[in-house]
Amino acid sequence: MLARELTQELTQETAAAWDLATAAIHAGTGPDPVTGAILPPIHQSTTFVQEAVGRHKGFTYSRTANPTVAALERRLAALEGAEHCSCLATGLAATTALALALLGAGERALISDVAYGGTVRLFRQILAGFGVEAEFVDTADLEALRAALAAGRPPRLLFVETPANPTLKLTDIAAAARLGKEAGAVVVVDNTLLTPALQRPLALGADVVLHSTTKFIEGHNATVGGALLTDDPALHERFDFLRNAIGAIQSPFPAWLTLQGVKTLPLRMARHSESALRVAEALERHPRVTRILYPGLPSFPQHELARRQQRASGGLLAFEVEGGADAAVRVMNGVRLWALAENLGAVESLVTHPATMTHAAVPREQRERTGITDGLIRLSVGLENVDDLLADLGRALEG
Ligand SMILES: *Cc1c(COP(=O)(O)O)cnc(C)c1O
DSSP states (O other): HHHHHHHHHHHHHTTTTOOOHHHHHHOOOOTTTTTOSSOOOOOOBBBBBOOOOOOOOOOOOOOTOOHHHHHHHHHHHHHHSSEEEEEEHHHHHHHHHHHHOOOOTTTTEEEEEEHHHHHHIIIIGGGGGGGEEEEEEEEEEEHHHHHHHSSSSSEEEEEEEOOTTTTOOOOOOHHHHHHHHHOOEEEEEOOOHHHHHHTTTEEEEEEEEEEEEETTTTOOOOOOOOOESSSSSSHHHHHHHHHHEEEEEEOOHHHHHHHHHHGGGHHHHHHHHHHHHHHHHHHHHOTEEEEETTSSSSTTTTTTHHHHSSOOOOEEEEEEEETTHHHHHHHHHHSSSSESSSOOSSSSSEEETTTTTTTTTHHHHHHHHHOOTTTOOEEEOOOOOHHHHHHHHHHHHOO
């Protein structure tokens, strides 16, 4: 065995016993055995020279696998408590590989009715064209979920997003996973909004965890990336086969940046959650705010579920102001420290208008039915001083 492989294997073995804060920094990598470099090299190489026909070191071509990407996969698997991880070019590349791995023409997929706009667009506008029957269900309502699972042919896939982007609606993962598995579906949880630092879907019964690593996992607005994690070797093999066949693997440099970003994940998620709660409390008291959505607030309808299922509520929240969409647009145009941008989960605080930005591809009817109004403002609370963030938001709300 190569010295490097030995180091990685030892690291991986110990990783199981490590706390998240330690695993986030050390799992899956060790000092470079050749140079002693404390950071792993970026293996920016298309191909890998083979010693003889059929004899190589496990890497042949970077669309199939790459050592830097593999290091990130070991790190993320340790954090999520999963046996296997596949990293892909983006979160949506992960959703595409997942869907192609599990679904064919005539097969049913049930998806949370509030989900990232790109997820809705993929199922509605692309997969439906190949005969996949995608149905959007209120997975927060277990009776509605039970009825949908029993209506017609058993679904192959139950895709849950919780908390759901952008209204933060929660699904009871343990209960939904039980119902989904009883019906024979593969149960997938999009854990992008909370990350393994705050929520562990596999431990609650999910078969697969999906991440957009673009968000909190990388955390610095520097990359796009996705991941699929599972304990099931057959599913993992299928995901890697699909990733290679459709050409959707992560590239080495963003994988390396993600290895750097994820080191501070537990620390960042704690601060994101603390600051978001402060912002949510301030907005709840503000006379111009008519609706505030943050699971960490005792007034949130599913606050008890949040307390049971999540370690904290993360950095995302949404609110409405009196005066509807026009007033909301004035607030979003009025902030200076908060950047008006798509994305969430980075150190920089962002404000987003879901109806015209992240969720523009969701049909108006589905948006209105699920509370994604034209006046809804989404905030991703970053790591700036929270008093500075509140002062800027306060000015925009006065204006
Ligand atoms: C952003 C996002 C995605 C898609 O990820 P990309 O990296 O942008 O492709 C999927 N799910 C959720 C919850 C997201 O916020």
